[in-house]
Amino acid sequence: xxxxxxxxxxxxxxxxxxxxxxxxxxxxxxxxxxxxxxxxxxxxxxxxxxxxxxxxxxxxxxxxxxxxxxxx
Amino acid sequence: xxxxxxxxxxxxxxxxxxxxxxxxxxxxxxxxxxxxxxxxxxxxxxxxxxxxxxxxxxxxxxxxxxxxxxxxxxxxxxxxxxxxxxxxxxxxxxxxxxxxxxxxxxxxxxxxxxxxxxxxxxxxxxxxxxxxxxxxxxxxxxxxxxxxxxxxxxxxxxxxxxxxxxxxxxxxxxxxxxxxxxxxxxxxxxxxxxxxxxxxxxxxxxxxxxxxxxxxxxxxxxxxxxxxxxxxxxxxxxxxxxxxxxxxxxxxxxx
Numbered sequence: 070x071x072x073x074x075x076x077x078x079x080x081x082x083x084x085x086x087x088x089x090x091x092x093x094x095x096x097x098x099x100x101x102x103x104x105x106x107x108x109x110x111x112x113x114x115x116x117x118x119x120x121x122x123x124x125x126x127x128x129x130x131x132x133x134x135x136x137x138x139x140x141x
Numbered sequence: 142x143x144x145x146x147x148x149x150x151x152x153x154x155x156x157x158x159x160x161x162x163x164x165x166x167x168x169x170x171x172x173x174x175x176x177x178x179x180x181x182x183x184x185x186x187x188x189x190x191x192x193x194x195x196x197x198x199x200x201x202x203x204x205x206x207x208x209x210x211x212x213x214x215x216x217x218x219x220x221x222x223x224x225x226x227x228x229x230x231x232x233x234x235x236x237x238x239x240x241x242x243x244x245x246x247x248x249x250x251x252x253x254x255x256x257x258x259x260x261x262x263x264x265x266x267x268x269x270x271x272x273x274x275x276x277x278x279x280x281x282x283x284x285x286x287x288x289x290x291x292x293x294x295x296x297x298x299x300x301x302x303x304x305x306x307x308x309x310x311x312x313x314x315x316x317x318x319x320x321x322x323x324x325x326x327x328x329x330x331x332x333x334x335x336x337x338x339x340x341x342x343x344x345x346x347x348x349x350x351x352x353x354x355x356x357x358x359x360x361x362x363x364x365x366x367x368x369x370x371x372x373x374x375x376x377x378x379x380x381x382x383x384x385x386x387x388x389x390x391x392x393x394x395x396x
């Protein structure tokens with residue numbers, strides 16, 4: 070008994086396997102891109118934190134010296 | 142029995158084709174829509190970094206000023222001798238390697254402007270000295286937590302340098318401790334810059350590579366399509382049809 074669907078199933082399965090491989094490759098490339106972007110954005114994060122700390126220290130010093138004024 | 146078997150086979154083929162169409166849809170979506178946008182986002186982030194580069198330079202020089210200001214304040218703090226202040230200084234000195242990491246060169250180069258730094262750092266020193274110690278400790282404590290959290294964030298890359306500077310800076314002048322660390326940090330920073338440049342080139346190359354597998358492998362998949370010629374049209378449609386669509390298989394008509 071040769072199942073006529075067997076060939077079809079096999080072909081579809083091979084296609085699915087190919088698709089999965091391609092999908093995996095694309096996901097890997099996407100992951101690489103995201104890693105690069107993350108590594109680059111770490112610098113931005115550091116600079117944002119520095120700005121925040123600078124703002125806090127300025128606020129503290131202004132309040133400590135009583136030279137803080139409201140916004141114009 | 143045979144009818145039920147045929148039905149089962151047809152259902153199996155249908156489900157397999159659904160899986161196949163979904164996978165191909167995912168692949169096309171990622172390779173055609175997601176990756177180009179991600180590369181665009183990366184280029185935009187690069188532009189942001191370039192445009193905000195002056196902030197980096199500003200904070201570098203400001204950090205060097207603060208280092209000298211901390212050095213000037215150290216004896217008074219040492220005479221005060223409170224553990225919290227020393228802890229604050231440790232946090233400060235562990236923070237500063239983060240800035241010389243960006244420009245260790247300027248730390249040595251910027252030594253002559255120390256005369257200017259006195260004028261610049263004087264209000265800070267006066268502010269810290271004029272206020273009571275309790276007020277001094279409050280804000281740095283709050284900032285300590287954040288800095289600690291930040292250090293925890295960057296703990297993987299910079300834990301060694303931070304701890305070294307923290308231990309050395311507690312005993313010695315921070316200017317002395319900053320120089321040897323600055324040399325190593327400088328090298329690390331150069332390496333990072335090189336790696337960033339490489340990554341940028343890599344990112345562009347990888348982004349250019351990304352669509353290529355789709356183009357290269359599509360003919361390979363079309364070879365597999367020859368098993369069922371009608372499916373070519375169906376899969377071409379399925380590339381742009383929503384993933385839930387069912388592709389009817391020709392064998393059903395054959396049977």
